[in-house]
Amino acid sequence: MEDLGDRIQQLKKKRPDYGEILDFYQKVKEAQDKVKTSLKIAPIILKKKSKEFSAKEGFSLIQKEDFPLDTEASVSLFETLCHIGKEANPHMAEQVAKIGKALDHAGIDLKKLLKKGLAEQRVERVADEFGLDKKVFLFLIQSSIKPSIEAGMEQLRTEVDPETCLKGYCPVCGSLPSLSLLKEDVGKRYLLCSFCGYQWRVDRLFCPFCGNKDQESLHYFHGEGEEAHRIDLCDKCHQYIKTIDFRKIEQSDPVLEDLATLHLDILATQKGYKRPVPNPWAI
Numbered sequence: 001m002e003d004l005g006d007r008i009q010q011l012k013k014k015r016p017d018y019g020e021i022l023d024f025y026q027k028v029k030e031a032q033d034k035v036k037t038s039l040k041i042a043p044i045i046l047k048k049k050s051k052e053f054s055a056k057e058g059f060s061l062i063q064k065e066d067f068p069l070d071t072e073a074s075v076s077l078f079e080t081l082c083h084i085g086k087e088a089n090p091h092m093a094e095q096v097a098k099i100g101k102a103l104d105h106a107g108i109d110l111k112k113l114l115k116k117g118l119a120e121q122r123v124e125r126v127a128d129e130f131g132l133d134k135k136v137f138l139f140l141i142q143s144s145i146k147p148s149i150e151a152g153m154e155q156l157r158t159e160v161d162p163e164t165c166l167k168g169y170c171p172v173c174g175s176l177p178s179l180s181l182l183k184e185d186v187g188k189r190y191l192l193c194s195f196c197g198y199q200w201r202v203d204r205l206f207c208p209f210c211g212n213k214d215q216e217s218l219h220y221f222h223g224e225g226e227e228a229h230r231i232d233l234c235d236k237c238h239q240y241i242k243t244i245d246f247r248k249i250e251q252s253d254p255v256l257e258d259l260a261t262l263h264l265d266i267l268a269t270q271k272g273y274k275r276p277v278p279n280p281w282a283i
C-alpha cells in the first residue's frame, strides 16, 4: 500500500489536474483492499465440461454471473464507498444523497442489486427508474463487488495457462480487456480483464477487439514525454486499447496508470477511435 501512495504522489506532482481523482482512487482502493483480508467466498466448482471446452475450444471457464459474492462484505463496502464519494466532489455527493434516498424510501434491495451488478443492464435499469447517474451508480456497485470477483478469479488462476490462450477475451470469464501491458525485457504483451482482473498473453501485433494482425493497419501513439503509456489503434475496427509499458515504469497498479492518463483517451477519441471498455473511473 505504501508503494501505491508513493506512485500517487509522483503522479500528482507530474499532473496536478489529476489530484482530486487520484485521491479518490487511493481511498477507494484502500477500502477495497481492507475488505479483501476478511472475505468469505464460496468455492467455485467447475464442471468437467467447462474445463474441457476451455482447453480445447478456447471458451471461458465461467460466466460473469457465476462468480460467488460475499454479499455482506459487498454491502458494507458499498456504504464505505458512498461515504468516500460524498467527500470526493459535488456531483458524487449529490448522487450519493440521491442513492441513499432511493435505497431508504423505495425499498430497493441492495443485496439483490449487488448481485445484479454482474449484469450491467439491470443496474442501469434501476438507475433509470430512480433518475440516478448511471455511470456513478454502476461504478459504486461494481467497485463494491470487485474484491469478491478478484477472489473468485484467484481460485481459478491455476485452471488456465496465461501464456497459451492468445485470445482477445478473458479465458477465465469471457470479458473484454480494459488494458494491454508490456512486460519483461522482450516486451511480452498481456491483456488485463476488465471484469475479473486476470492477465493473459497475446501477440504483440494484434487487435483484441477484431482479431486484426495486419501491421499496416495497427499503429500507436504516445503522449508527449510519456514513453510508458501509449494508445494502440486499429484501423480495421476503429477501436483502441491503452498499453502500459512496464519496462519503462516500475511495477505499479495498471488501473491507476490508466486513470492518470485519461488525456490520452481524449486524444484517441478526437482521432475518431472508440474504447470498447470505457475507463470506469472517468465518472
Ligand SMILES: [Zn+2]
Pocket (backbone or CB within 6 Å): 170, 171, 172, 173, 174, 175, 193, 194, 195, 196, 197, 198
Ligand atoms: Zn476475466
Ligand SMILES: [Zn+2]
Pocket (backbone or CB within 6 Å): 207, 208, 209, 210, 211, 212, 234, 235, 236, 237, 238, 239
Ligand atoms: Zn480492431
